[in-house]
Amino acid sequence: MRRELNRAFHTALLITVSFNAVAAQQALRWGADPSGGAPYVFTDPAHPDQYIGYEKEMVDLLAAAMGRHPEFVPSDWETLVSALQRNSFDVIVNGLEPTGDRAQQIIFSKPYYIFQLQLTVRKDENRIHSLSDCSKHTVATLGNTAASRMLQQQNIPFRSYEDPPGAYRDLELKRIDAVLMDVPAEAFYARNNPKLKPAGPPFFRGLYVIGLRKGDDKLKAEVDAAIDKIIIDGSLEQILKKWGLWNDAQVEFQTSIRQGVKAELGHIDMTTATFNWRDALLRLTRAAIVTVLIAFGSMLIAVVLGLPLAVGQSNGPKIVRSFCTVYVEFFRGTPVLVQLLFLYFGLPAIGIAMPGWLTALVGLGLNYAAYESQVYRAALEAIPKGQWEAAYSLGMNPVLAFRRIILPQAFRIALPAMTNDFVSLFKDTSVAFAISVWELATAYRELANASGQFLLLGVAVSIFYLAMSLPMAHLARRLEDRLRNRVPETVDLEEVAA
């Protein structure tokens, strides 16, 4: 949903922007993801139809130096490289780091900025002082960045976000414990936040370069020259100072350029990304485990919470009765997706911020509790009242009578419908994708989109779901049989079937 929101927002902007584009002078069409956030290039909050940012200003300078007019093509971070390749624009200027897999697809200009990484934690944090303290904590960062690659290499658990504000917000909300981010973003979003603080000094040195299409060597030469120019004449320095990005690293770097020292691209690590079935099944298995855990957790909540709802709805005082009915009708009647979104995005407003998996677990639990309550109600009402009376007459209190006499009998009646709900819960966990929980259905979508193997993967995923539901159903039937042996046999219905 969030993803879709982004995209729609995006498209709307696109149309506005390209309308205004004028194609008189030769253009320098540059691509970047404005939803990546400040301070690179982003929507001006004061004039939502304009973009601002230090890279925007830098491109203006570069274009001027090249004798072109800049033309901004907003694009998606994930597809920047392929959009460049398909000629949607001429250069990528988006805090792009040179990496091995990118080097296979595009070429890079000289670097124009030395970025560092900064770890940020909450003000009251006293366990995390550097990245080495994070092996037991989840660190947030943006996907496919130097930071995410470093976390992956060091085996530190991390979560990918699409934009810095999301990551810092979840840090405040304690959904994660630290954020590792390029200094420019950190400077803009975190440095002045009174609830956050930096954990240790900035570290690591990386390069921002401009990406170009393979073969566009002439343009590369132009761009490289322009970069040299704006560094040497000090205009880049001014911009960086204006945006609070001027620091020791830049002094060092720009001085070396001014003195004619050639900046070397550091070692580029090579990563490959081919689709393979073994990995796919492994990923599906991991996703299936998440699904199972969420389903079991939710069912536990539903089973436990359903009981007071059922009793309250049929026998509580009037006000409790109304409350239970409203609860049931609301949670049954509205889409669980909307409920989850509310819990995930709405609750933090009143100070309750749960991580995604917990939100899914609780949300589905609350939702299914409404269903379970109805199942229980029917089962409880099917028990003859003589059973209650006999229990009371033996001096049992209501709770004891319920627990020892009524519940065991009602359980057998409720069991098949509960199994139904459990089995369909496995599949309902798929809505959790909306709050970025990575479970089986999400994994399926991702893999299928990546591989195009919709049908084969569909069959594989069906088998996974079956592998969850069959043991459940089998257990439930065995339990039923065991319970049946102890209570009034039903008549031999064979005649009915005949």
Add this chain to the structure above:
Amino acid sequence: MRRELNRAFHTALLITVSFNAVAAQQALRWGADPSGGAPYVFTDPAHPDQYIGYEKEMVDLLAAAMGRHPEFVPSDWETLVSALQRNSFDVIVNGLEPTGDRAQQIIFSKPYYIFQLQLTVRKDENRIHSLSDCSKHTVATLGNTAASRMLQQQNIPFRSYEDPPGAYRDLELKRIDAVLMDVPAEAFYARNNPKLKPAGPPFFRGLYVIGLRKGDDKLKAEVDAAIDKIIIDGSLEQILKKWGLWNDAQVEFQTSIRQGVKAELGHIDMTTATFNWRDALLRLTRAAIVTVLIAFGSMLIAVVLGLPLAVGQSNGPKIVRSFCTVYVEFFRGTPVLVQLLFLYFGLPAIGIAMPGWLTALVGLGLNYAAYESQVYRAALEAIPKGQWEAAYSLGMNPVLAFRRIILPQAFRIALPAMTNDFVSLFKDTSVAFAISVWELATAYRELANASGQFLLLGVAVSIFYLAMSLPMAHLARRLEDRLRNRVPETVDLEEVAA
């Protein structure tokens, strides 16, 4: 799903294609949707990494005439215009017709082809001879084309497809009764199909033009000149002849060009497409009605089919018992989406082709029957066997005993769980979007994507769902109360609640 398939396929192609692009000579970047199908531009079945088509060949000629090298940018039909605007390519060459709303966004070249429309029906069809016979039949066509606009204006019910093969396949399968399509597509896909025949002669005359960005007047002049050139030197004629697209209309048109007569763009009808809330709610209402109809239909099937399944599973002979168990576990355990896709795309292979809405209705019905059967089973087993024995001893046969004595008592026990299922069925109809049934969830997605109003529309849709489930739940509770008054009262549980 199909849509996603297209997209993934698409992206894969994109990457391949742009890799091969060379940017030495000045390019003529042209956009088209290759999934739109033959004969415009499409994947060569013999060499899946190449595109062919008469427009592909024509662009090669045009580019040569303009002294550029052609560069193909595959794109999505729906977004061709905005992709052109955002400079993904320079021209649209995709059988594009000049229309009013397009004229507001882009400019057009001279026409290069006169297309006509052809109505196609099944060989054995004897009711439909022309479009005027179609007011009671559903006609298929591609979305946002001259054909679809004509059908809309004439108030003929129609369904939009993404590509011609889908439309003609559904025509063969009797899911629709006629296809209205531009002659080029019709010539390629339908003319030689022994199961289909044309209904009447081709009619209507429309123009294919090339689309350009506003302001690109220099390019337009180049393109116009190139079109004149390839018409006058007869090379376009050759291509059209090769692709079987040469006909009287072309003779007339090309002759007039050769003789220097200026081709006039015909009257362009103006259509607007702004988002408005009243329409949105109207559309949601219509979609909600579809949802309700499918839900009721499916529930009917589920309620009726669940009964034999329940009886068969608990009391049938061994083989019936196993069959019922397999049925239940299969339909409960695998995602209903996969089941629907199988019914929609798999069943026609054995000659059973149902329209989308019927497939959804039947598919959900079969799925929910598995759930209902378990609910019934529990309810039936909760009835003391003495009730059966008393009925038998009064000479009732099993069916009569079941109908008059057991069912009414079991119904009350099953009712809450059945209401549960009914309410969740309303929301499960959303999977029907996968087989292009236009119901509430699909409408939500479409409108939200178009307007960006995800949250507001989300609330609106939740209210729609509530408006469906609340009356159901209310009715069910009243029915329960009525039934309860007739059967053993349960004890006053107030003490338990206390």
Add this chain to the structure above:
Amino acid sequence: MIRVTDLRKHFGPTQILKGISFEVAPQTVVGVIGSSGSGKTTLLRCLNGLERINSGTVECGKVRLEAKLSKAEYRHRVRDLRREVGTVFQHFYLFPHLSVLANITEAPVHVLRRDRKSAETEAYELLESVGLKTAAQRYPESLSGGEQQRVAIARALAMRPAVLLFDEPTSALDPKRTVSLRTMLRGFVTRGHTMIIISHSIGFLNGLADKLIYMDSGEIVEQGPAEQILNDASDARTRDFVSQAS
């Protein structure tokens, strides 16, 4: 009318009926007495086909049940049998979702296909004769134990079956009702019905039963004319049992 020969029945390893043989002449009443758990109810359930017999035969009118019959054939014959035989159960088994009146008319209307009007008229007559006319529209749940038992009796009588099986029909009835039920049943016998009545109340059977069967642990200890069993039983156990009853 009814002939039972060497009837045996077991549940799992437990032998419940160990070779029962007796006859019931048409238009007579046979009383079955015996201690609790001796197999009386089980015998009655074998007679109306609710339990399948394990060996021996049961003949009732033209229907003959044999242990060796195939499942389908047995089931088929049981259906024929049930048209002739009505039963009043020890635990009544009234239909809780139907009113007292509907409990009684349900089978006549749907099984015998009698029209509802006349079925109801007759139901009211029967209710009157068991003293429950005013309860016709009430539901079984709200009836007292004795009232429920009388509805169960009326429900069985409404079908006018040739053979009536009663399992302790007076267990919940007061002495006065017991006496009037005896009178009523005697009337049914003279109108052509045959009856088997299980009862612990020898007072009730005395003067109603033509023949008495005394059972103990799944066997018939003694059977014979009521007079003889009550006053002059040959077996010591029978004498002992009868003496304790009075």
Add this chain to the structure above:
Amino acid sequence: MIRVTDLRKHFGPTQILKGISFEVAPQTVVGVIGSSGSGKTTLLRCLNGLERINSGTVECGKVRLEAKLSKAEYRHRVRDLRREVGTVFQHFYLFPHLSVLANITEAPVHVLRRDRKSAETEAYELLESVGLKTAAQRYPESLSGGEQQRVAIARALAMRPAVLLFDEPTSALDPKRTVSLRTMLRGFVTRGHTMIIISHSIGFLNGLADKLIYMDSGEIVEQGPAEQILNDASDARTRDFVSQAS
């Protein structure tokens, strides 16, 4: 021990109990007789708090129920009451999911918190005394009517309540068992228990009940020492009822 004063109870518009007053002295047995539907079971349900009384008072040991009490207070007192009072229901209400043994030990173990071992030993003794020792591990479903009734009696006795209420405890028992139950209950009385017994079997009450109450249509027609009611009733209806029973 028990004192009931002007007890009234109605269901909707129907008056069921129309002002009942009586006393039960400690360690005595009161028998309640009366025709079917006269309100005996309803009276018993008022005594153990299953029905709320509409007017009058019920005193039992230190607990005093009054019609005018608040809902919560009434409920509270009923809980106290039930610690003193045990009931055997007309329809038994055994727990179908528990074995015969567990039916009996459930309450002693979970309510009186006795340890399971000793509760089971005592349950076996009780089962032996009602002749069901071998059925301890079976489930109620497979028991005959009389056997179920005896389990229900054993279940109530296992709690050793000061007061025992019986609703037709011999309805499914054969004459022999009836006699032995009478002996057994007499033993309980001498050991300090107080009992109210509803029964249609005057033979059973004779020699067990110290006092008899004859009810008709929700009223007490006559009450007094058993001898007097049985042999020398002052009311004609009582004499009529008693005479028909023998």
